[in-house]
Amino acid sequence: MKIPPQETTFLRNLYATPADWQRDLFYSVVRAGHLHAGVEHRIQRETYPGHELILCLSGQGWVQVAGKKHEVGPQQLVWVNCHHPHAYGAVSKDPWEVYWVRAEGRSLDRISQLLEVRSMPVFAGFDAGQAAMEFGRSFDYLEGNRPCDAAHVNAAVSSIIAMAFDARLSDPDLIRPDLPMPVQKALEKMRLYFHQPIRVVELAQLAGMSESHFSRQFKAAIGTSPIDWLRRERINQAKRRLIESDDPVKEIARQVGYADQFFFSKDFKRMTKLTPTQFREEERQS
Known part of the structure; x- marks a missing residue:
């Protein structure tokens, strides 16, 4: 029997402080990483800047927003609008391994409303392999020092958001297929x-x-x-x-x-x- 890890391990742990012009022009990532959660991994906040996009690579997790708890499994994406009370963490019997980014951008609140992430924060039915590549691309460029790296990070985040749109709009069980x-x-x-x-x-x-x-x-x-x-x-x-x-x-x-x-x-x-x-x-x- 596989023994779950007791401690959370950060395989990649990234910080960034975008310049004002980058915040004005692009989706900016201020925090990102790759972690393998321990059995007690849990984050709980009343409010926090930005939006977190979390890709579950393996294992099991959960997210709680608007008073409701949602299960998260492999190849699923979680979108958390951190401006509202939220919590998420690993299932202790099979703690998740995840990529995540915390992004900021003027349109993210509006996009999250359109995708109804407060009531449905978990996305499935998209190319998780491609999504993992986009997360990895954002990590690589986040560590860069060139002015153009901010544009590449923006492109990676935009691709992940596009996948969320595609997953939500393609799933007849999650959104109305036709206009009322x-x-x-x-x-x-x-x-x-x-x-x-x-x-x-x-x-x-x-x-x-x-x-x-x-x-x-x-x-x-x-x-x-x-x-x-x-x-x-x-x-x-x-x-x-x-x-x-x-x-x-x-x-x-x-x-x-x-x-x-x-x-x-x-x-x-x-x-x-x-x-x-x-x-x-x-x-x-x-």
């Missing part, structure tokens, strides 16, 4: 009638819901509010018209549902960083 019907109806109406005045209350009535309940369900499914989605659809339609026609900007604004050219131009620049006229000129030259 009320959301589908709202999207269909906005795609067909983007050029007409549309209010959230009308979409909610179409869905047979209260306005607040509909807005919450739409944002949970799409990741943005109905009005923000409609604005972006109108800007997408305007882009095509700016390139394919010679219509004045004021007329294109009217065609896509803006009664006021000023508000159209303001939204357009906010979303594209260009005025409608600049966009037309740049795209026609390319």
Whole structure:
């Protein structure tokens, strides 16, 4: 019978302090490593900076978030948003061996919400071998001294996040395979009638819901509010018209549902960083 190790062994133990410009541009890893847990391995915190991505290589572990405990096995990935109370550790009869990184980045909170990691922190059904390679790549570049090493660490973390997305969106037991019907109806109406005045209350009535309940369900499914989605659809339609026609900007604004050219131009620049006229000129030259 295999005797579990009593002490946790760090096979690789890495620290990093990213520069401000690296934090602004990239996902930054501030702590990472490879450990073989002992029987009493356990981490418990109320709050801590960053997000931890943990790849179980062998053995068994567990993670507890939002008051619920989840089992973790080999070739599974754990995502912990450390800003919320959390705990994780090894199963004493078969302590896990893991790779882990603690990453920081402005979008990680939003991504973790989209992937519902508070209720489902464990990911399965992805290429664990490729994930292990990405963890290893982040370790190697984390120890580098070149300015470009930060970009390579960012690429490795981005690949791991992409695998989490792929695993979650590919598993019909963990996420809705289709958009809820009320959301589908709202999207269909906005795609067909983007050029007409549309209010959230009308979409909610179409869905047979209260306005607040509909807005919450739409944002949970799409990741943005109905009005923000409609604005972006109108800007997408305007882009095509700016390139394919010679219509004045004021007329294109009217065609896509803006009664006021000023508000159209303001939204357009906010979303594209260009005025409608600049966009037309740049795209026609390319």
